[in-house]
Structures are given as structure tokens and as C-alpha cells.
Amino acid sequence: MARAWFHYRQWEDWAAGMYGLTMSEEAIGRAVALLSDHAQTETAMRRVAASWPVSVMYRLSATDTNRRAWLGQAACCLSARATQQETCAAWKRLSDVQRAQANRCADRIISEWEDDQYGQTLFAG
DSSP: OOOOOOOGGGOHHHHTTTTOOOOOHHHHHHHHHHHTOHHHHHHHHHHHHHHOHHHHHHHHTOTTSOHHHHHHHHHHHHHHOOOHHHHHHHHHTSOHHHHHHHHHHHHHHHHHHHHTTTTSSTTOO
């Protein structure tokens, strides 16, 4: 798979504030609630895949990175208004079972995206 490159100003995750430096207990709590419910986690990840095509292409085409982590952080940013740092704090509060479920959700979305030739049709609209 070839890596896709985009300037950071084109990234929807950047525009949404995912890389902000805030640490709010409220946002961490929202991220914990999202990530601890695997059905909501998968829905939020699918929403990222459908709503942020540039960020998804950029991040998921980078097979040498932790794509699971990015997808979870993006889902928390889009659906729980949590930054990357807040999501990392939330992750530490999850049980091993909850982490495994969230990772399985991410694996499904990533696999579907890869199977669909970079997500050209599966997540459109």
C-alpha cells in the first residue's frame, strides 16, 4: 500500500482540534464512556471513516504507524470532543477487555477500508 501525503492543514482531525493541548476531566470522561461501549466505538469509528476522507487516507495508508490508536483518537475527537491527549488518558482508565474490544472495532474498520481500495466507496456519504 502506498502512503498518501497531505499537508496538515488539509487534515480534518487537525481542523477539529484533535491535537490540542487541553486536559479536561469532562472530555476524558466522554472518551471513557465512548471507548467502553464497543457498539458506540464502532459507530464513531465508522463516522470518522465517512466524514474525514483526507485524514483517513493519510493516517490509514501509513501501515507502519499505530492505526488503531489514531482511529480511536479520531473517533473520540469527532464524537466525544476529546483531544488526542484526553483520549490517551481515557485509554489508561479502560479495562483490558474494553481495550481489546476497541482494538477489534478498529481492526474491522481498517480492514474494511483496506478492502475497499482506500475507502473510495465503502464509507462515502
